[in-house]
Structures are given as structure tokens and as C-alpha cells.
Amino acid sequence: KIAQEQLRFCKEVVKELFKKTHESYAFPFYQPVDLNVYPQYTQYVQTPMDLSTIRSKLEHNQYPLPPYQAFEHDVRLIFANCYAFNPAGTAVNDWGHRLEAVFETKWAE
Numbered sequence: 001k002i003a004q005e006q007l008r009f010c011k012e013v014v015k016e017l018f019k020k021t022h023e024s025y026a027f028p029f030y031q032p033v034d035l036n037v038y039p040q041y042t043q044y045v046q047t048p049m050d051l052s053t054i055r056s057k058l059e060h061n062q063y064p065l066p067p068y069q070a071f072e073h074d075v076r077l078i079f080a081n082c083y084a085f086n087p088a089g090t091a092v093n094d095w096g097h098r099l100e101a102v103f104e105t106k107w108a109e
């Protein structure tokens with residue numbers, strides 16, 4: 001797809017991940033992890049990422065054109081960070097897997 005079409009689809013994917021229907025398991029990923037609440041977070045996660053940061057990068061043209069590769073990397077960073085900090089079996093880890101499934105379905109569209 002041409003660069004502008006890719007950009008439009010990336011915005012559509014982020015819009016989907018922010019939908020109310022996913023809020024109950026997506027909310028921990030809306031904003032950067034609060035480092036005041038989790039001071040040891042940066043010991044587990046080198047590159048924090050969240051959906052608001054991705055949305056802002058899209059809106060301010062901070063992704064290369066075409067954006068797919070860099071966009072997908074940032075989205076997958078959210079999930080990798082989630083699994084690095086939240087052990088299997090924790091609520092946030094489970095929610096990460098649920099949101100990842102939503103992403104995979106939309107991304108394959």
C-alpha cells in the first residue's frame with residue numbers, strides 16, 4: 001500500500017485499540033506506565049511504549065513513510081514490555097494478551 005494509505009490504516013488500528021469495547025483490558029496500555037507508581041519498571045523495560053504515544057507519533061508524522069514497519073514495532077513493544085514486567089497469570093499480563101489478539105486480528109485485515 002502506498003505510504004498515505006498505510007498511515008491511514010495505522011490510525012484506524014489505533015482507533016480500534018482505543019474503542020470502549022476493549023477498555024476493560026486495554027486501559028493499562030493507554031498511557032505510559034507511571035514510573036512513580038512502579039519505580040522499578042525501567043529495570044525491566046528499556047523502551048517504554050503506550051497507545052497514546054503511538055497515536056501522538058502518527059498525528060505528528062513522527063513515523064517514517066511508509067510507516068508499517070516502525071508502527072508495528074512500537075505496537076509490539078507495548079506487549080513485549082507488558083510481558084517483561086507482568087508475570088504470566090497476572091491481570092495486566094492477561095490483558096496484554098487480550099489486547100494483542102485484538103491487534104493481530106485488525107492488523108491482518
Ligand SMILES: Cc1ccc(Nc2c(-c3ccc(O)cc3)nc3c(C)cccn23)cc1
Nearest residue numbers: 027028029031033038081082085086091092
Ligand atoms: C489489577 C491491576 C494491577 C495493576 C495495574 N497496574 C496498572 C497499570 C500498568 C500498566 C502496564 C504495566 O506493565 C504495569 C501496570 N496501568 C494502570 C493504570 C493506567 C491505572 C491503574 C492501574 N494500572 C492495573 C490493574
